[in-house]
Every structure is written in structure tokens, then in C-alpha cells.
Amino acid sequence: MSHPTPTTSLPLTPTKSPGPAAIAPNTLDQPPSWAPAAPTIALLTALGVLMVGQMYTVLALLHPMATALGTxxxxxxxxxxxxGFAYAAGFLLAGPLSDRYGSRAVITTGLxxxxxxxxxxxxxxxxxTAIALRxxxxxxxxxxAPAALSYVVHHIAPQRRGTALTCITSGMFAxxxxxxxxAQAVAAGLGWRAVFWLSAALMALSLIPVRRVLRPTLRHGTGGGLSxxxxxxxxxxxxxRMVALYLSTVALMSSFVAIYTAVAIAGPSGIAGNSSAILALRASALPALVAIPVLARLLQRLAAPLRAVLAFALAALTVAAGSFLGGHTVPLALALLLFVAAVAAAAPAVVETINATAPHARGAAVALYGCSMFIGASLGPQLTGALTGLGFGGILRVVAATLVLGILLALPALRHHRAR
Structure with missing residues (x-):
């Protein structure tokens, strides 16, 4: 789940490094020295997996939670x-808060x-009660997520930002x-509640490297970032055109989560009830989430709107093909691999397009993008739940149609780019 995204000005392609005269001390966008890239990227990528992953843990816990909660x-x-809906709302708040109070402070308080x-x-x-607490x-x-990606923009050298953003967003999808x-492994041995105990412990322990690795953002004056x-x-x-891009993001993320929910509760024929086969399907996408950051420089040779449209098309084709594969684990795993690769390529392409479309309001534009991502992620489980009567293949065909709608919504941005 690309999910994941920045809430402030995000130049996703490298820019010229400012000269010594341009790097004035004690300013927001030009710190006295850039933060070390490697430890920052490693920390924020790992935290992205932990924090954004809380959205998805319950997809592997649906059956044990249902048994324990009597539903x-x-x-x-x-x-x-x-x-997901609360996360989407929080995204709109966290971005401006990061602008106002600094990324490290928001990350620390949030943890x-x-x-x-x-x-x-x-x-x-x-x-x-579980719904309210979730x-x-x-x-x-x-x-x-907004604070982490804002930190990258303000503290990582321009020539390293593209790599940093790709690694962190890929971690969020991973x-x-x-x-x-x-979650499936922990629940099998210790029960579903232990998944949340362990997650909470890791969050608490993360406070130590956050305080040691991340730098405070220097600020002067009130700034007015919130307003x-x-x-x-x-x-x-x-x-x-902006609304169409946000709606395409809803289509992308609802499809992404709907597929994984379908694997958990609709069970393709021959795989349902086989925990090893389901685990293999879930793990099959991991190589794609490693490959996309590696291929980032090559992919960026294509214009962002074109990348987005092509990635949507690949996602739709693979899901449509997967709907006819029945319970054959290996072909389904290959289809899921290509689907996740397409999603991981589409998400940064859409956010880059949004950045270019709203150069004077990037913070607000990308905050809305993050909100639309998690609205889509929130709708995915309900889409699958409403379509369980169609079976696994039927769900995938509806998801493929949703992705075709995403293509149509992304096309105006591509036409505008070509005209310009």
C-alpha cells in the first residue's frame, strides 16, 4: 500500500543542490546541513511499515477476531x-501540524x-468497541506518514530525496x-490480541531511534501553516482535473485492499481454508515491492501522467486475468505480483502529477491525496464484503472494472500534460 504520502512541497525528482549562499541557517527548507540519508531512510521506511501496516493487520485476523468477538x-x-476513514481524516490534520510544529515533534507525539x-x-x-478503538x-x-515525508523534503539533500521518497512509500505499500x-504468524501462536501488544511495544521502542536520528525542524515566527x-x-x-486524480486514487486503493480482503474472506477455489496457500499468495507480492524502488530511475524517464495511466492499465489487466485462474496458486501469485507492482508504480506517479498540477498549494494538494488514498483503502473491505456472493473470480472482475474507471479518471491529466 504506496501508501502511502507527503503533505508539503514534494519535488519528487532531484533538483539542483543549492550553493553555499543559498543555504541560509535557521530556515525551514534550507537547514545548515542536510541530515544523513542512509539512517534516516532506514528508520522512516521501517516505521512506515509498522505504522501504515496497522491498517492491514486485521485482514489476516478476520476469522480469529470474529470468533473471539462473537460475530x-x-x-x-x-x-x-x-x-481507514479515521486515518484519512488524520492525514488532513497531520500535514498542517507538521508544517506548524515540525516533523520530529509530530512523529514523536503520534508514536x-x-x-x-x-x-x-x-x-x-x-x-x-473494537471498531471505535480502531x-x-x-x-x-x-x-x-505526512510528517515523515515532510521531514524528507526539509532535511534530506535534493539529490537523495527521490530515492528516499520511493523507499519510504514502497515500505508503506510493503x-x-x-x-x-x-499478523497471521503471531496470531497462530499467541492469539490475535498479541498482534496489537507486539505492535504497541515496537511503537514505544521506536521513540529511541526517532529522538536520536531525526533532527528538530528549525522554525521562526508563527508561519500560518495551518490556515x-x-x-x-x-x-x-x-x-x-484535481478531483479526477483524487478519485483515481480512491479507485486504486480500494482495488488494492479489496484484493487482499478477497483472499482472506472469499478464498479462491482450492485455496480457501489452506493457510499455507493464503500465506504464499500474500508473500508473492514482496519481490514487486523491492523491484519498484530499484527501477525508480528507469520509470521516471516516463512522464508521471503517462506512468500513472500505464500502471493502472497493467493493474486492470492482471486482475482481470487473475479472475479466470481459479484455485491455481502459482498463476494467481504471479498475477498478484504484477498487480502489486502496478499499484506501487501508480501511486508515486499520481502524487507526482498532483504536485505538478498544484505547484502553489502542494501541501494541501498532497494532504488531500493522502486522504483519498485511505478513503479508498477503507472502501476496499466493504467492496469485497458486498460482493462475496459473486465468488473470488467475480470480485476480481468488479475490481478490474474499478481500475478501468481509474484509467479514465487519470486520462485528463495525461491530455493536459501533452497539450502543455
Whole structure:
């Protein structure tokens, strides 16, 4: 789940490094010296997997949670939906807060709050309480992604930013796979509540490297980041091409999560009930999430709108093909591999297009992008739940149609780019 995205000005392609005279001390965008790239990228990528992955842990826990909470797996999908909607709302708040108070402060505060909320989820006695606590967890974990990517923009040297952003966003997409695999393994041995205990412990321990590796953002004056970011949002939503890009993001992320939910609760024929086969399907996408960052420089030779359209098309084709593969694990795994690769390529292409479309309001534009991502991620489980009667193949065909809609929504940006 690319999920993942920046909330401030994000030049996704390298820019010229400023000369000594341009690097004035004590300014927001030009710190006295750039932060070390390698430890920063490693820390933020690992935290991205942990924090964004909380959205997806329950997809591997639907059956044990349903048994413990006295409900059906289809009803437990609401814990993913509640998390996603709260995460989307939190994204709109976290971006301006990072602009106003600094990325490290927001990440630190968010980790403390998310630790408490995650522990609370582990104690949920029934489904309504679990849904409410997952909403709180989504709101608190939403502080990480905007602040982390804002930190990259302000503290990593321009020639390293493209690599940093690609690694961190790929980690956020990898979270959808890694945290499902981890949650399935932990739940099998220790029960589903232990998944949240372990997640909370890792969040708390992460505070140590965050304070040691990340630098505080230097600020002077009040800046007005909050009011400026919020004021720009209604203007952006009045631009049809921007709205189309946001809706394409909803289509992309709802498809992404719907596929993984379908694997968990709709079970392709011959694989349903086989935990080893389901685990193999979940893990099959991992090579794609490694390959996309490696191929980032090559992919960036294509214009961002063209990359987005081509990636949507590949995703639609692979899902459509997968719908006819039945319970054959290996071909399905290959289709899922290509699908996840397409999603991981599409997400940064869309955010780069948004950056170029709104150069004077990038913070607000990309905050809305992050919000649309998690609205889509929230709708994915409900899409699958509503279509379970169609079977695994039928769900995949509807998802393929949703991705075709995403292509149509991304086309205006491509036409505008070519005309310009």
C-alpha cells in the first residue's frame, strides 16, 4: 500500500543542490546541513511499515477476531474501514501540524498516542468497541506518514530525496503484505490480541531511534501553516482535473485492499481454508515491492501522467486475468505480483502529477491525496464484503472494472500534460 504520502512541497525528482549562499541557517527548507540519508531512510521506511501496516493487520485476523468477538468475518472488516476513514481524516490534520510544529515533534507525539491506542485495541471485548478503538488507532497513526515525508523534503539533500521518497512509500505499500504475514504468524501462536501488544511495544521502542536520528525542524515566527493549508483545500476541490486524480486514487486503493480482503474472506477455489496457500499468495507480492524502488530511475524517464495511466492499465489487466485462474496458486501469485507492482508504480506517479498540477498549494494538494488514498483503502473491505456472493473470480472482475474507471479518471491529466 504506496501508501502511502507527503503533505508539503514534494519535488519528487532531484533538483539542483543549492550553493553555499543559498543555504541560509535557521530556515525551514534550507537547514545548515542536510541530515544523513542512509539512517534516516532506514528508520522512516521501517516505521512506515509498522505504522501504515496497522491498517492491514486485521485482514489476516478476520476469522480469529470474529470468533473471539462473537460475530462474522464480514462484520470484522468494519474494523479496517473504521481505521481507514479515521486515518484519512488524520492525514488532513497531520500535514498542517507538521508544517506548524515540525516533523520530529509530530512523529514523536503520534508514536506515544498510537502506542496507547494500539494497546487499547488489544483489550476490545466486542465488535462495536473494537471498531471505535480502531478509529482512534487510525487517527493517531495517521500522524506518521505526512510528517515523515515532510521531514524528507526539509532535511534530506535534493539529490537523495527521490530515492528516499520511493523507499519510504514502497515500505508503506510493503506494509500491506508484511504486516498481514506477521499478523497471521503471531496470531497462530499467541492469539490475535498479541498482534496489537507486539505492535504497541515496537511503537514505544521506536521513540529511541526517532529522538536520536531525526533532527528538530528549525522554525521562526508563527508561519500560518495551518490556515494556509486548510484554505487551499476547497480551491483545489473546485478543479475538475484535481478531483479526477483524487478519485483515481480512491479507485486504486480500494482495488488494492479489496484484493487482499478477497483472499482472506472469499478464498479462491482450492485455496480457501489452506493457510499455507493464503500465506504464499500474500508473500508473492514482496519481490514487486523491492523491484519498484530499484527501477525508480528507469520509470521516471516516463512522464508521471503517462506512468500513472500505464500502471493502472497493467493493474486492470492482471486482475482481470487473475479472475479466470481459479484455485491455481502459482498463476494467481504471479498475477498478484504484477498487480502489486502496478499499484506501487501508480501511486508515486499520481502524487507526482498532483504536485505538478498544484505547484502553489502542494501541501494541501498532497494532504488531500493522502486522504483519498485511505478513503479508498477503507472502501476496499466493504467492496469485497458486498460482493462475496459473486465468488473470488467475480470480485476480481468488479475490481478490474474499478481500475478501468481509474484509467479514465487519470486520462485528463495525461491530455493536459501533452497539450502543455
Amino acid at each position: 462474522a468475518p464480514e462484520q470484522v472488516t468494519w474494523t479496517a474501514t473504521a481505521f 506515544v498516542a498510537a502506542t496507547a491506542a494500539t494497546l487499547a485495541v488489544s483489550a476490545a471485548p466486542d465488535l462495536p 478509529s482512534l488507532q487510525g487517527l493517531t497513526t495517521a500522524t506518521f 506494509a500491506a503484505v508484511l504486516l498481514q504475514i506477521g 494556509q493549508a486548510f484554505a487551499a483545500m476547497p480551491r483545489l476541490l473546485g478543479r475538475p
